[in-house]
Amino acid sequence: MAGYVLIAARDPWDGPEQESVFELAATLARARDSVSIYLTENGVLAARAGGGERFLDPLLSAGVSVFADPFALAERGISDQRIVSGVVTAPIEHLVDLLAEGRSGLWF
Amino acid sequence: MSTKTLTFVLNDPPYDSARSTTALRLVDAALKRGFDVNVFAYEGAVGLATSAQTPHANVIHGRDAQSEDHPNPKDWISALQLEARRNSLRFDWVNCGLCSDERGTGEAIAGVRRGVPADLWAFVRSSVNTLVIPTR
Numbered sequence: 001m002a003g004y005v006l007i008a009a010r011d012p013w014d015g016p017e018q019e020s021v022f023e024l025a026a027t028l029a030r031a032r033d034s035v036s037i038y039l040t041e042n043g044v045l046a047a048r049a050g051g052g053e054r055f056l057d058p059l060l061s062a063g064v065s066v067f068a069d070p071f072a073l074a075e076r077g078i079s080d081q082r083i084v085s086g087v088v089t090a091p092i093e094h095l096v097d098l099l100a101e102g103r104s105g106l107w108f
Numbered sequence: 109m110s111t112k113t114l115t116f117v118l119n120d121p122p123y124d125s126a127r128s129t130t131a132l133r134l135v136d137a138a139l140k141r142g143f144d145v146n147v148f149a150y151e152g153a154v155g156l157a158t159s160a161q162t163p164h165a166n167v168i169h170g171r172d173a174q175s176e177d178h179p180n181p182k183d184w185i186s187a188l189q190l191e192a193r194r195n196s197l198r199f200d201w202v203n204c205g206l207c208s209d210e211r212g213t214g215e216a217i218a219g220v221r222r223g224v225p226a227d228l229w230a231f232v233r234s235s236v237n238t239l240v241i242p243t244r
Binding site: 041 | 111114126127130133134137138140141143236237238239240241242244
């Protein structure tokens with residue numbers, strides 16, 4: 001099983017339904033699947049330190065790999081020095097690499 | 109199935125959301141990684157490659173068309189086609205024919221072809237992976 005890559009592209013504070021990507025990641029991780037989340041567009045707002053921990057800390061603790069698009073971070077003025085501990089900045093080429101591994105990709 | 113091909117399915121129209129731009133960034137990244145790339149454009153995404161897109165001036169800001177430098181996605185797609193050719197990679201873009209007819213956007217730039225869902229099926233069958241980028 002190649003696992004999953006979930007692409008979170010929406011502001012997680014834009015309503016409860018936007019948290020479904022994190023809920024799915026947690027469920028898959030509990031099922032011992034290999035799960036990565038790639039934050040892009042407004043999804044990188046979840047990576048802001050001092051706020052995003054509520055979404056990402058449980059996933060990081062469960063072994064989910066969380067990546068953030070530096071292009072989207074820069075567009076929104078979020079320094080990579082001020083992101084949630086454990087989140088790794090990775091250019092969009094890294095998302096291509098995850099897809100090339102055969103991971104099932106789901107865009108939220 | 110080719111381990112060297114990725115397929116992307118786009119749905120959003122141009123000038124509407126960041127998803128179309130991100131999708132083209134992904135295509136660019138895949139080409140830079142040496143992958144052949146297929147794109148199947150559904151619904152409003154058939155407008156991304158419309159040949160009639162025209163840069164415009166911005167009268168409110170006092171800029172003519174040249175200084176406004178308004179980006180048109182057809183030009184970005186052309187640039188991706190050129191990048192693929194330079195690197196001897198295959199870049200196949202198919203617009204859903206019915207979607208184009210509905211919207212009257214049948215005239216696309218060179219290298220973009222009209223297709224049917226069976227083309228998407230063939231893309232998926234020939235790719236190591238397929239990513240659907242949906243509308244909201």
